Amino acid sequence: MRAGMRGQMVAGKRKGLRLAGLSLMALAQPGCVSLQQERLGRGEEPVLVGPAVRDNRTPMDGALACFADHLRARGGKPLVIAVGDVRDYTGKYTVNEGNAITQGGALMVSSALGKLRGAVRIAERFDPAIAERELAYADRRQLGDGKTHELPGPTGVQVVPWLPYFGGSITASDYYVVGGITELNYDIRSGGVELGVTSIGPRARTYTQSVAIDLRIIDTSSLLVVQTISLTKQFTGYETSFGLFRFFGSNLFDINIGAKGQEPLQLGIRTALEEAAMRLVGAVSDVDPDPCMTQATWLTPVPTAEVPGHSGPDLHSATESPLLIGASAINDHGSVDGDAVATDISILFDVGADDLTASSAPTLDQIASLVAHGPVYVSLVARDTEILDPEKRKTLTDRRIAAFTRALARRGIAASRISSIWRPDSADSSIQRVAAGLQRLVRLRVG
Numbered sequence: 001m002r003a004g005m006r007g008q009m010v011a012g013k014r015k016g017l018r019l020a021g022l023s024l025m026a027l028a029q030p031g032c033v034s035l036q037q038e039r040l041g042r043g044e045e046p047v048l049v050g051p052a053v054r055d056n057r058t059p060m061d062g063a064l065a066c067f068a069d070h071l072r073a074r075g076g077k078p079l080v081i082a083v084g085d086v087r088d089y090t091g092k093y094t095v096n097e098g099n100a101i102t103q104g105g106a107l108m109v110s111s112a113l114g115k116l117r118g119a120v121r122i123a124e125r126f127d128p129a130i131a132e133r134e135l136a137y138a139d140r141r142q143l144g145d146g147k148t149h150e151l152p153g154p155t156g157v158q159v160v161p162w163l164p165y166f167g168g169s170i171t172a173s174d175y176y177v178v179g180g181i182t183e184l185n186y187d188i189r190s191g192g193v194e195l196g197v198t199s200i201g202p203r204a205r206t207y208t209q210s211v212a213i214d215l216r217i218i219d220t221s222s223l224l225v226v227q228t229i230s231l232t233k234q235f236t237g238y239e240t241s242f243g244l245f246r247f248f249g250s251n252l253f254d255i256n257i258g259a260k261g262q263e264p265l266q267l268g269i270r271t272a273l274e275e276a277a278m279r280l281v282g283a284v285s286d287v288d289p290d291p292c293m294t295q296a297t298w299l300t301p302v303p304t305a306e307v308p309g310h311s312g313p314d315l316h317s318a319t320e321s322p323l324l325i326g327a328s329a330i331n332d333h334g335s336v337d338g339d340a341v342a343t344d345i346s347i348l349f350d351v352g353a354d355d356l357t358a359s360s361a362p363t364l365d366q367i368a369s370l371v372a373h374g375p376v377y378v379s380l381v382a383r384d385t386e387i388l389d390p391e392k393r394k395t396l397t398d399r400r401i402a403a404f405t406r407a408l409a410r411r412g413i414a415a416s417r418i419s420s421i422w423r424p425d426s427a428d429s430s431i432q433r434v435a436a437g438l439q440r441l442v443r444l445r446v447g
Contacts, residue, residue: 054359060274062295062437064115065351066385071119082125083110084178102266112274123173138165179215204240217280227283231272237262344377351386354399368411375447384439
């Protein structure tokens with residue numbers, strides 16, 4: 001009998017170990033996070049290095065670029081807008097995790113105004129401490145700029161080493177924005193299912209929470225509130241798991257495998273603040289922002305595509321990673337040849353800019369590596385809110401091609417290996433859309 005019990009215990013232990021091994025193998029499958037190590041200095045231990053730094057993009061980027069164009073078309077002197085305190089009024093705080101809501105609401109609103117690219121001017125009022133301190137130095141004749149200055153004096157012109165200040169150098173604001181994040185509602189709706197047999201079984205659930213913001217824009221000269229706005233946004237998350245909790249002989253095995261995810265809370269707040277800022281600026285500038293809301297990518301999602309050699313969907317939008325089309329090539333007429341094998345990669349330029357963004361570096365590296373295996377087709381693209389007459393578009397496209405050519409030259413790809421296979425006619429004022437919110441400017445062949 002003892003031998004039989006010992007056999008059951010051994011069999012149970014082996015079964016438990018097999019389950020544990022299967023659990024570890026599941027964690028090692030593709031889709032789990034992989035990190036690279038890099039030695040940053042001689043003699044140092046390697047450190048984990050993740051993705052490259054990129055521009056902080058949101059679903060509102062296209063709408064803000066469109067609205068900036070409409071503001072410029074309005075003409076006249078740009079409005080001067082300041083940002084005051086945009087606080088977290090929810091009061092949600094935990095000892096372990098700190099504040100649940102970002103404390104940088106004012107900074108997010110300032111960045112939103114900055115995305116209008118000079119269509120409005122931003123007056124610093126949130127932290128003027130340095131400017132006020134330097135004005136105090138100037139008042140005490142302690143502030144200098146390394147030069148001497150001539151000032152009229154009672155006995156004629158006198159030369160002084162300090163920076164003279166006569167007042168009036170600070171530009172007044174026309175309006176300012178204040179407000180805060182006012183709601184954080186946890187678990188406003190949840191649901192799920194759990195099935196267990198002898199403490200073994202799967203579990204899945206979904207949950208939803210929401211936040212709300214309240215902002216207002218105020219006339220600086222009269223302190224009258226011109227417009228108020230209140231926006232809310234929901235966030236949905238999910239959680240799935242498979243658990244094992246039982247004894248095998250004298251050994252207790254507690255194994256859980258699963259995954260969970262949620263739309264980033266702070267990114268959602270930033271997006272809501274950007275939309276609120278755009279609407280408030282529209283209220284004081286008499287420029288309707290609603291036509292530009294079609295450029296928000298949650299309303300017009302950018303399609304994803306398969307990356308050659310990658311088993312799974314590309315989770316990045318075309319605004320921050322190349323649009324790759326595998327197992328096809330584009331002929332000289334711009335159509336797709338199914339028999340050839342090549343890669344079509346899109347390089348995105350900011351509206352009106354002719355320089356490559358820092359986030360393009362990994363894409364350029366990829367192009368340089370793919371050229372060794374065959375031709376690579378590259379489309380230079382921009383937001384479809386960039387509307388120029390044909391001559392200006394041609395000049396800007398030429399500068400963008402030159403920037404792209406210089407970037408590849410630094411990676412060992414000679415300019416002679418880059419040729420244009422399509423670009424619009426010099427008299428064609430239409431735009432060629434390639435994805436939601438994007439237009440193709442030129443198609444190039446590399447290699």
